[in-house]
Amino acid sequence: MKRHFSYVLAASLSLLASEAPALAQGASAKAGNGGPPNVSILPYPDPVFKGIIGRTTEDSKPDFPQPVKAPEGAPNILVILTDDVGFGASATFGGPVPTPSLEALAAQGLKYNAFNTTALCSPTRAALITGRDQHTVHTGIIMERSLGYPGYDSLMPKSAGTVAEILRGNGYSTAWFGKNHNVPAWQSSADGPFDLWPTGLGFDYFYGFIGGDTDQWDPTVFENTSPVEPKEKLTGAAKANYNLDADLADQAIHWIEQQHALAPNKPFFAYYAPGASHAPHHVPKEWIAKFKGQFDQGWDKLREETFARQKKLGIIPQDAILTPRPANMPAWDSLDAKHKELFSHMAEIYAAFLAYDDYNIGRVIESLKQEGLSDNTLVIFIEGDNGGSAEGTLQGTANEIAVLGNGAKESFDYLYSIKDELGGPLHYNHMPVPWSWAFDTPFQWTKRYASHFGGVRNGMVMSWPGHIKDVGGLREQFHYVTDILPTILEAAKVQAPETINGVKQLPFDGISMAYTWDDAKAASHRVTQLFEMFGNRGIYHDGWMASTTPLVFAWEPEPKGITPESFNWELYDLHKDFSQGADLAKAMPEKLKQMEELWWAEAGRNNALPLVLSPQATLAAVFQKPSLTRGRSHFVYHQGTVRIPEGTAPTVKNTSYTITAKLNVPEQGAEGVVVTQGGRFAGWGLVVLDGKPVWAYKNTQQPNDGIRLNGPNKLTPGDHVVSVEFAYDGKKGEFGKGGVYVLKVDGAEVAKTTISRTVPFIYSVDETLDIGDDRGTPILEDYADRMPFKYNGGIAEVDIDLQGGNAAAAVPDIDGK
Known part of the structure; x- marks a missing residue:
């Protein structure tokens, strides 16, 4: 049944009124006064000359314009965002992979077990750096899939200034290291334009790659907007052993040391976004060897083990439900010995990649200590931009691009024959889907599915010595990736600008999370949150979650003729059901109807319409979006x-x-x-x-x-x-x-x-x-x-x-x- 938006909005008002303050979230973004008092314009107006001008310098008094200084005591800020890491992967959140760097931060800060992302890469990253819903900033989908609609065209508007623009305008140094998947595909060449590259979004410095992933052994790297060849000046073992993950840490450490040496009183904002643990899973052999035999028990047992650890650690409630394995995934015990041998090794490689990344992140964090900066640095570590990736197919792959992008075939015998080469430079490998599902314990589904927490729930840690006093604590308030930017502004005592470069700014959708630092029992300030990706929809409201049932997994062929009504809805009471394990849709149809209507209202309010029902629905747009080559032969x-x-x-x-x-x-x-x-x-x-x-x-x-x-x-x-x-x-x-x-x-x-x-x-x-x-x-x-x-x-x-x-x-x- 088609719904007219005005009808949907009216139908949902009763729910919003009775369970307010659902939509009052964007108003809380302004967190303090930074720079000149009561000035909400960036850049700040030119200073007024306060000296005296006479006929000569002898009867004049100078007054040199001074640079804008950050508010007194403003902290350094380090935001870390890893890639394709499920909630149940890291040991910090009960998983099997040791993550001592994340664990150390958690021990001196707070863990968050109800922090949510968008289910996919580009949207999460756009929401993170702008503090606005991904659809509001035109990034409801990844860059390559962009569509000719405001919520999906991949062109982040000037009215959505980034955290880097705001902080740089208030006296911060800013830098971005690692992955950028927020440049429109047709703007990614040396021709530019570069206003949507990091250096056009408020970052003084960028070192990393543009796109969804890159080869860790032979990456395509940009410094600011120029391509560089990081291995070009290396020789011998250094060249042979080069890995981008380590290089990113080296570059970030150098920048922090240099910034501190040159301007020790100037705070910095660093955004550190490595490619790990997105495919290809490229990691040194000695790290793979550390995990030999640790996944021989298989994905079913691993999920049970992780679930038990999560309860023991208090990461999840004692009454949480372990959601079952989907019927279209094989049971581990149904596999023969050779399949188990190959598949367990693929999990070892993934675990090694995540652990290696945690080690390199630890090097960056250690550099803060070496520079004497750690006591005044707010570190926000988000373990994953979405859930674990289901793009590895049921048997894994040695060439993710060819298999997923082009439909290439790989026999099991071929994969088994090159087993010992996986993780090295000769392959572009990914692990079987059931491992990703296991690394999403205790939730259903995986990356791409915004309807369920397996796609959107990520472990997150905040640390700020002296300011976060309940060290080692757990926070269970429901939050979303847009909430990071307002949290940073409150910590920095920086005012949210009304205009940047003459452009009136959109209000933030995010809400500062600083209120959680001192009060574990505080009610969540976020009351409502929309989720959407490829027809898979979810709506959170006041402890309830309504979710559409996905039609297929990522590796399965999509049905034709999909409509909104092709999806069934599920209903969960998150007050009692942490993992979305008990569907109440049949028991509470009226509540479900209210939630579904709220989804449509929020979709209209957040620029999420028209609904994109399928990845395949985006293919026709390739002939509509801007191009440097179309029409040329x-x-x-x-x-x-x-x-x-x-x-x-x-x-x-x-x-x-x-x-x-x-x-x-x-x-x-x-x-x-x-x-x-x-x-x-x-x-x-x-x-x-x-x-x-x-x-x-x-x-x-x-x-x-x-x-x-x-x-x-x-x-x-x-x-x-x-x-x-x-x-x-x-x-x-x-x-x-x-x-x-x-x-x-x-x-x-x-x-x-x-x-x-x-x-x-x-x-x-x-x-x-x-x-x-x-x-x-x-x-x-x-x-x-x-x-x-x-x-x-x-x-x-x-x-x-x-x-x-x-x-x-x-x-x-x-x-x-």
Whole structure:
């Protein structure tokens, strides 16, 4: 039944009136006065000259403008946000993975067991840094899935200034380290614009990656807005053992030390968001070895063990219910010995990755102590931006992008054969779904499902010595990720501005959590909260939760013709049912109806309409959103043009094309990469090896899953034209079909072959199109030890011609299929 919004709003008013103050939450954002008194404009107005101006300096009095200073005693602030960590993963919240850094913070601060995120990456991060509902700031979905509606277009508005903008305008230094998944896909290249990059959002400094995930061994890293190659200056063991997770900690420590040395009286705000433990699960072997045998009991037993620990630690109530395993997940005992061996090892790798990340976070926290800053630093550690990820399929994967993004197949025998390589640089691995479900203990469902706590409940710790006195305590008030920003402002004694750069600011949806620091029994100040993701909906109100029943898991095919009525609703009394284990929908239909109507009212109020019912519903928008390439069929690039993201590069997929390179071969002979896109896990490249032209195309990293064309003769010194022609077999609208490749030198055919299938949608999340060398991972292992394998001659230009036009195939995302 279709509902008109005005009717829905009216229908829900009685519930709001009787159980107020549900919607009075945004008004409490202003927490104190910072900077000049009673000034709510950022940047602050230019100071009035208070000196004297005479005819000369002899009869004048100077008055030099002074920089804005933070309020007296304002703390340093460190916000830590990890990735894809379920509530029941870390030992701090009863899980099996030791997290001593998180545990140490909890011991000197507070644990929160009712803190909630959005169920997916970009929305959580947008809500965190703006203090507004993710739909209000146009990020109800991840960047790659953006739609042409205000709640989903991925363009965070200027009326939603970030915590960094506010703090920097009030005398703070600001920095962001790690993951940024909040740049619209078409703005992620060197062409910008950069106003939605971290440095355009109030951060003085950014070191990290743009997108849903990155290779931890060979990452795509940006410093501010420029690509950098962190391994370029390393040699020997340092280069061989490089891992981004450790590098991020090094960079954050250096920035903190430098900031403190240069301006010891100036507070800082650091946002530390590592890629762990999102796939790929890349971690040093010695860390994997620490967990050998620790998951041999399987996911069913692990969940029971975690549940018992959570009760013993008091993390969950004694009457909490352990929700059952879904019927479409296999019981551990139903597996044979080889499956158990492989799957338990995949869990060991994930646990090692999370533990390694906790270790590196601990190094950052230790640096605060070394600098004498820890006593005046508020640390907010959110363990996960959503629940555990269900994107690993039922058997795990050695190439998450190919399997989830392109539908590539991996046999169990293949996965078992490369078991000991998983976690290393040769694979892009993820674990089986049931482990993620187990790491979400005691809740139902996983990441992507905003309807249930398995998708949105994350452990959180706050520590601020001397200000949080109930050290080691537990807080059970219901809160949401938007509440972090107002908490920070209250701690810093900084006023929420009414305008930033002349733009009137939206009110905060968040509520300061500082009231919880001194009163464990205080009633929750958050009364109502909307949840929504891909048709899966939830509404919290005054201790009750209504949730739609998800239709499928992430790895399952979606039903066609989904409508709002396709979803059933469940009802939970959270006063008595911590884990959503006892559905009261049939027993209390009137209460459920009120909650459902409240969801529609809150959706209208928070910009969440129209309802996005399915990830597949977003695919048509690929032809509507802005693009640097749509409508173009001819592209010309020059030597040294590198790090062009896939979203802003020509789409040589599902079409015929020709790639032509005009080369100069030096007297000593040619060697190096001419042009490449993607890398080890999927992509293509034109390379010169031992003087001979080579064309390579890879669907995955699996043996023989692609083609290689070798020119028989070395290129002679001088100018040459080397081209690759591809005749696509598929018709318009057919994806991933094969075709015929022809390699030519100076117009003459030198090699030809047929390929049975090609990549239909996406080569990589983080790898790029590069001219003249290869950034990231290699297309061919022949030159893996010589990366970036720069071409040693001249490249006048590389032309890419798309015979079918730039079809801009719909690209599935890798963070919430």
